[in-house]
Amino acid sequence: MPLTDAKVRSLKSRDKDYKVGDFDGLFVLVKASGSLSWRFKYRFLGKEKLMVFGDYPAVSLARARTLRDDARVQLSAGNDPNALKQAAKRAQLAQASETFGALADSFLRKARAENLAASTLSKTVWLLDMAKADLGKMPICEITAPIIMVTLRKLEARGTYETAKRLRSKIGAVFRFAVASGAADTDPTYALKDALISPKSKPRAAIINAHRLGQLLRTIDGYNGQATTRHALQLLVIVAQRPGELRQARWAEFDLVKAIWTIPAERMKMRRPHVLPLPPQAINILKNQHFLTGNGDFVFPALTTSKRCLSENTLNMALRRMDFGADEMTSHGFRATFSTLANESGLWNPDAIERHIAHVDKNAIRGIYSRGEYWEERVRMARWWADNLNKIKSEMD
Structure with a gap:
């Protein structure tokens, strides 16, 4: 005889657990502790199996029958309802761990x-x-x-x-x-993608006026702070590379005899090695720096330890101390200074200029046909740029 809510509520515990059936395999297990637990007995592939639906009254009689009916539908489709339940539980636990x-x-x-x-x-x-x-x-x-x-x-x-x-x-x-x-x-x-406020493009500050550039160059030469910082700024003006690439430079990357600097791919923004020709002015700066740090790994180590390179803010802070504000010049701005003045000179192939500062053409097809290193032209351009800086510096005295 099917159970009723009144019948279920009236069930009392005994010395041992016992079962009271409903129908179609559903029964309630009355435990010696007094708790009531809904169970569903079924056969799958010839074997008797058991599902637990939960305790009464948290799971009502009506809910227990619904769960039983759902399980029977799964059985009729050829599935083991208990296996499906466990799989769903595992998936839920996996989702909870995949934060x-x-x-x-x-x-x-x-x-x-x-x-x-x-x-x-x-x-x-x-x-x-x-x-x-x-x-x-x-x-x-x-x-x-x-x-x-x-x-x-x-x-x-x-x-x-x-x-x-x-x-x-x-x-x-x-x-x-x-x-x-x-x-x-x-x-x-x-x-x-289109829901955020678009930031206004603001190029990094860079000096491109020859008179003001000359003032900056002379101020750097006269900088009375750490010699390593002064040398780093002097070299950065000449090589026009990203500040991080210079700060993290290691002596093993330089061949002062062949006058080249090979920056490894892992330090380059575009993950490609970059070889740079060094004019005599750059070689002289590196030789002076070698007296200070040549026994270590980094060319420009931190001021407090040789195990790290100069910090990201050291060069910019030096510019600030020289009274060149962030709205006028940044260490990254030396690239723009070089690019602007080199292009304005009309002496050099724009592709050679871009290759020199390790810019990669965003046009994929154009990039295929612009892979030449322009090496000979870049060697001449590097020397021209260093000589031109000396000229700008001297003419503004």
Whole structure:
């Protein structure tokens, strides 16, 4: 006879557990402790099996019958309902462990294995740490575009629009990594592409006026701070490379006899090695610096330890102490100074200038036909640039 709610409520415990049946395999197990547990007995592939639906009254009689009926539908389709239940539970547990933070950490391990530049890794860690503060403990499959937008709006509220844009990109990279590993289905950041405030493009400050450049060059030569900082700035003006590439330079990269500097791929932005011709002025600066740091690894070590290179802010702070503000000149701006004046001279192939400062043509087809190193022209151009700097410096006295 089928059970009723009143019948179930009236069941009392005994010295031993006992069963009271409903119908179609459903029964309630009355335990000696007094608790009531719904069970479903069925046969699958000739074997008797048992499913547990939960305790009464948390699981009512009506709910227990619904669960029983669902299980019977699965049986009729040739499936073991208990196996399906356990698989769903495992999937749920897996999803709970696949948090954004865990996937972000895996993404970072992949990035480190790819030998990305230290500065690139540092920025990636910094951005993902911001994301993990809000999203880290959430299962990645539960994170939606509006949830991500809340995090990005915090940055926009502070006016850091470029950081918000970069953070969206990095979160998207983690999601694409998660999609590839099966932890997520889509990248929700794609829907946010046009939702953020676009930062106004602001080029790095650079001096391109010859008179003011001459003042800067003379001020650098007279800088009374650390000699290593002075030499780094003097060399940066001549070679016109990225400050990070110069700061992290090692003596093993220089051949002062052949007058070349080979920057390894792992330190280059485009992950390609870059060979630079060195004019005599650059060789002289390096020889002077060699007296100071030639016994170590770094050409321009930190002021407090030879185990690290100059810090990212050292060169810019030196410019500030020389009264050249951030709105007028930055250490990265020497590249723009070289590029502008070299192009304005009309003496050099624009492709040779771009190759010299390690710019890669964004036009893929054009890039295929512009792979020449322009080496001979770059050697002449490097000497012209160093001589021209001396001329600018002397003519402005």
